């Protein structure tokens with residue numbers, strides 16, 4: 578009798594959590610039968626924003642305003658701007674994490690991503706989010722939950738990213754080790770491992786290296802440049818040196834593109850980017 582009320586209390590909390598999830602509005606079909614994602618898509622990595630506008634609520638201001646931009650296959654784009662400028666919103670829009678109050682479209686290799694099922698197209702693009710997720714359990718569960726890769730693939734990626742030594746040494750021989758408690762920076766390195774194993778043509782790095790030290794940041798950037806040289810990479814940057822080698826820089830301001838061009842050109846023009854460089858404001 579003492580036990581029952583406490584259990585009921587515990588279970589009612591589970592019901593509350595379940596309700597929270599079940600109340601979330603569905604984000605559109607997972608798969609659209611008539612418009613499946615082609616197997617090799619995206620094959621080039623051409624990304625085109627066509628009059629893209631995004632709001633977080635019907636009564637809110639635009640977080641992105643009438644964005645028109647074509648990113649060529651293989652281009653490395655650095656995105657900078659003050660807090661709230663719309664950089665992360667752009668990343669969310671590419672993955673269609675925002676489905677309401679979106680106008681315009683995003684086409685990747687000629688396909689409007691809004692016409693695909695979300696479960697179909699999202700895995701075809703690569704991302705290192707601002708905060709990457711680690712699941713409790715084995716490294717394999719974290720890197721390859723669907724068992725698509727060999728242990729060798731996993732070790733190769735982990736060695737490249739420098740995370741192999743983070744795995745408990747006594748488990749190394751058994752290949753499926755358990756990650757020691759990892760810092761956010763180390764979690765970002767695991768995210769990079771996930772990307773290396775999957776090799777997508779279009780990648781979004783959303784402040785992926787914000788929590789790693791400068792030396793690790795440099796190594797990650799080098800690795801990204803060498804491993805993804807033929808991929809389109811959009812890097813939302815927190816540190817200036819992270820994006821100085823980009824083909825083009827986009828400076829965002831209040832949901833719009835304030836400046837765009839190769840970094841040296843923008844510096845020579847003496848605009849916002851030049852100011853940021855001077856002040857080293859991020």
Ligand SMILES: Nc1ncnc2c1ncn2[C@@H]1O[C@H](COP(=O)(O)OP(=O)(O)OP(=O)(O)O)[C@@H](O)[C@H]1O
Nearest residue numbers: 633637639640658659660661662663664665666667
């Ligand atoms: N979940 C949200 N709900 C409502 N408004 C939001 C939400 N997320 C962002 N915004 C608003 O959208 C605008 C763009 O925000 P966004 O996060 O894209 O900026 P950012 O450039 O990525 O900033 P930061 O450098 O801080 O990450 C801001 O005005 C912000 O307040």
